[in-house]
Amino acid sequence: MxxxxxxxxxxxxxxxxxxxxxxxxxxTSPIGVWKNIDDATGTPRAIIRITESNGILQGKVEKVFLAPNESPTCKKCEGALKDAPVVGLVILRGLKKDGADYTGGEILDPDSGKVYSSKVSLTDGGKKLNVRGFIGVSLLGRSQIWVRQD
Structure with a gap:
């Protein structure tokens, strides 16, 4: 006994x-659920789930927080994404681990319909994600901070 x-x-x-x-x-990984915070207004914009498949990350919108004048569809997107619902849209794709960062991907801005090169890095002990979208060189872009959700 x-x-x-x-x-x-x-x-x-x-x-x-x-x-x-x-x-x-x-x-220690960006895999999980994140709330993205608008870099201009500081308000929450969406809930995004980041997943990994074969070492490549992608992020899909699960929920949006819309202002009264905003559309729940990707009005300015082109091609197959034109007028697609933002909820369910893959906005982050192709990121691969590169040292402490994840690089080589792209991010779609549903407000403008534009696609940018992207890289992400964890901060604040993995509680926050610095998401950078840029054209050409990382210096020519902007960043958002996404907050990990439990």
Whole structure:
């Protein structure tokens, strides 16, 4: 009986350690759910889920926070995305791990319909994501801070 109790305690301890290391690992990757904050107004704009497949990240809009005059569709997008609902739209794609950052991707701005080169990097212990969209060189662009959601 005593061996059984010790085994149970050891199993619970190992399970707790595994769960805590999994929780810690979540903050070392952009994979998860994020609230994007408008860099101009400081207000929330959308909830985006970032997923990974074969080492490549993509981000899909799950929810939008619209102002009264804003459209829930991508009015200024071109081609197949023209007038597509913003919810469900993949706005971030093609990012690959490059040291501490994820680079080589692109980001769609549903407000303008434009696609920019993109890179992202975790900050604040993985609680925030610096999302940079740019043309050509990273210096010629703008950044948003996305906040990890639990």
């Amino acid at each position: 005593r061996v059984l109790k010790q085994s149970a305690v050891l199993a619970l301890t190992m399970a707790a350690a595994l769960m805590s290391s999994t929780a810690w690992a979540d903050n």
